Amino acid sequence: MNAPTVLVTGATGTVGSALIPALQARGAHVRAMVRNPERTVPGVENVIADLQDPGAVAAALQGVDAAFLNSPSAEDAAELQIQFADLVRETGVKRLVLLSQYGARTDSPVRFLRWHAEVEAHVAKIGLDYTVLRPNLYLQALLLFAATIAQGWFAAPIGTSAVSAIDTRDIAASAAAVLTSTGHEGKTYTLTGPRAVTHAEIAQALSVATGKEITFQDAPPEVFASQLAAFVPSWQLDGLLEDYAHYARGEAAEVHAAVADLTGMPARDIADFARDHAGILGDA
Ligand SMILES: NC(=O)c1ccc[n+]([C@@H]2O[C@H](COP(=O)([O-])OP(=O)(O)OC[C@H]3O[C@@H](n4cnc5c(N)ncnc54)[C@H](OP(=O)(O)O)[C@@H]3O)[C@@H](O)[C@H]2O)c1
Structure with missing residues (x-):
């Protein structure tokens, strides 16, 4: 495949920001789609478009070979993505790589998985x-707990269930491989x-990496919800609780080989994540 031009949505987000250098390393030309002109991505072509604005999205798609669709966590996420996919087809872009979620199922009790x-x-x-x-669950989501991790603990309604959580750098590397190769x-x-890994094992890995004692505390869903209620809209909080109930039921523990198969490199372990983020989490 010749070096493709790739439109990256969510370019300022967790996966998108890691995807851009991964695509560049594979020789792709990157067009970053950002919605705020004051938050453009340095070193690549930028195009300003909001997923809510079909005209701007259609203009952003002109002339690209492939598009990476990363949905924001929004109540109308499914509608926005369907509109984007239709615009991909209408503008003649050949290829779409869609960021979905482990366990996506139309009859899931988790709203994000249904969407x-x-x-x-x-x-x-x-x-x-x-x-x-x-x-699966992003290891980088642990950074949201940085404030309590600084005090030596973090809490979530997950009990002792293990999750095959992934480092978002590996999602980006996998996406870059798919966007720049065939098959x-x-x-x-x-x-x-x-x-x-269980959250207790995550806490142990963070303790080793930071040199500080960090413990995990299981939190009843209602306690977890009450701690977040002031910061997270109720639809999103309810969705988050559904996500955690799914993890707590042990439904997100399968390990797949796709990262290694796509990238040629093993997926990063929690120990790698902890080591690479020890500065941020240890000094938070
Ligand atoms: N977190 C997890 O553990 C996890 C696991 C599996 C799958 N996922 C999936 O990952 C996706 C999002 O993940 P995230 O919450 O980590 O978010 P994120 O990708 O880190 O951030 C959202 C990105 O979308 C952009 N954005 C927001 N609203 C937009 C709009 N209306 N038009 C264009 N761009 C917009 C944001 O731009 P600004 O910088 O302008 O805000 C930002 O770049 C969701 O589909 C989620 O289901 C998450």
């Missing part, structure tokens, strides 16, 4: 060369870390 499944089903039927990436049409890749 992702709805988008996947739509993308599969509109005649695109598409690939779905279904990452992925119509495929769905479940992206996980190299093993399933």
